[in-house]
Amino acid sequence: MSLLVQEKVIQAVGILNELDLDVWLTFVRETSATPDPVLPLIYGDNTLTWHSALLISRTGERIAIVGRMEEAAARETGAYSQVLVYDQSIRPLLVETLTRLDGQSVAINTSLSNVLADGLTHGMYRSLQAMIEGTPFAGRLVSAESVISALRGRKTPAEIALIRAAIATTEEIYADVFASHPVGQTERQIAVRMHNQMKARGVLPAWSADGCPIVNAGADSAIGHSNPTDRKLEPGQILHLDFGVMQAGYCADIQRVAYCRKPNEVDAPEAVKRAFRTVTEGIAAAARVMRIGTPGVEVDAAARKVITDAGYPEYPYATGHQMGRIAHDGGALLGPAWDRYGSSPHETLEVGQVYTLEPGLMVEGYGYMGIEEDVLLQESGVTFLSKPQTELILM
């Protein structure tokens, strides 16, 4: 955990330089009640109780100002070049530190559109304003949105290792559920098996437990963010699963499909096989165009075109999203230029980002064909972190 935080804090220094911002200030208190979503990245799992300030400067200074009782925990992160401690009020040390760093811009964790960059409460914002009133810094506050977005997006080696581990566990649980030949079971029973597997491995679902996994048995199952039902998986149906675990704070998000053969059926029907080929080709097309600097909308278009060229209706969602500490990790999106996605599909891809690729389509009479892989963008192009599903599982 400590290595991870050290890597991220060092990375933040580089991002400040790149974005031409002088100082990034994370200002929090009693984070057990009002956590700032950036803290796991730049401070770790410990909570901060009294008013606390984490300051990172473009010159490479990393300063934690914390209550005396949390001095040891702040030092143990190994991420801060200086740990300053107070007993009564954080104000003198905070103003002194801001004055010494003399940043022309002080970025704070507030954002209208990105909840992951909006950790500063309004009360804490007012406290900060009161503390710096009369100093030059009162007029130098800007949003840290771009810093946090880059910091969350660009995974460090330690983060990639944790994501790989979450993916490996997710794939193990997938292997278990397909090996159990769940034909005749209900969607709910399949979900319970996967929940038990998570418990046995001491990991959590990557999103709300009720809908993780999503289990779709056949064509009449509701697609989207709906919960497993008492619908039974029958021969002649596609089994579609959308699932991932959160392990050591990092997530996986993978979709897999299987076909339940009818008695005497040797292979899946051609309609199902063609759908499978189309979706995997969509994923491959997206992966081929992913390059540093490409806008997400172009990646989306590449996958979407494969689906519509094959005569299927286009899927009503984005081809892929970033993944990390949460399954939908925000920032640049591999999505179409639809209003509801705002500017996120126009953001360009950066090195170290991890994306899902998840086109899908409905196979009338059989069920939903959706496959989702997790990929890492590097200088050299895309690396698949999940072991791609290249063949339809037959049960």
Next chain:
Amino acid sequence: MSLLVQEKVIQAVGILNELDLDVWLTFVRETSATPDPVLPLIYGDNTLTWHSALLISRTGERIAIVGRMEEAAARETGAYSQVLVYDQSIRPLLVETLTRLDGQSVAINTSLSNVLADGLTHGMYRSLQAMIEGTPFAGRLVSAESVISALRGRKTPAEIALIRAAIATTEEIYADVFASHPVGQTERQIAVRMHNQMKARGVLPAWSADGCPIVNAGADSAIGHSNPTDRKLEPGQILHLDFGVMQAGYCADIQRVAYCRKPNEVDAPEAVKRAFRTVTEGIAAAARVMRIGTPGVEVDAAARKVITDAGYPEYPYATGHQMGRIAHDGGALLGPAWDRYGSSPHETLEVGQVYTLEPGLMVEGYGYMGIEEDVLLQESGVTFLSKPQTELILM
């Protein structure tokens, strides 16, 4: 859970009337990333994803405005008389609802001093301002601090039942640890046993796991918020434990003491017995003066006087704090009028509040004598929720 939320939301209506506030607005989004600490009380365990508004009016209206996909969850709380749903933007429904309620005051979750009433992020505050710009409500925003403080403090029957259950589990774990005769074990071994007991019962520690329980073996053990060490519990020492579980979202917080007899010792030394009597008398004195309307500082003084009258130095902390969803639940404090406690010792006691009573003192050469009971304030006076320790445990 649902009954609990229903009780609290109804209770909030009464509190608004009492405080002469018209409308209370909780305004949140993606609460999995930025939770508002009041949500467990007025909405329950589910998260809210898109911009969501929970409005409670002094006229008894309880309106939830949520994204379409969360309509069912909002209805299932059973706490809202109206659930309004949107697809694109919350703004029209929010402004329409505020206009219909026409409150002269609209209380929002922001506070300089009370983190539990400071759930509104600065970004969400700016969003709200933008949404109500040009309406009369832009000038009617006030802090909901007093509403939230009263709502958290005054426990409903369902909440008291849950606190009783957390206390019962805490007492079971205490019974187990004392039955294990831990003489010769280290503080850390004793803590591990209690952690295993929590795991076996599926409950969590009521505060940070590292320091829950606090275990003090003998006079040289560091008192306060320090973690269990490899110090061994020896004959001739006091064993002091400070511990509580969180169960179904509610906490207990109890201290217990035992004395480890030396070979041939039949009873504890008189110095230890006198200290035990003094601390239990301090608790009794505090309980006797607890009445609705009494300022906390008077309760503190009653207990503190027993300790200092007996010739011991006064303890450097408050006699008691409120307890509920978290072990230190904020609001009125049974504390001395010291600067660092601000106005909290001068707040008066209200019906339905749950307090700890925890005077303590050091017995030179033997260890720390601290006992902590949990009490409920009712119309008729104080009820002990914990089974008070009336005899020193001898090991």
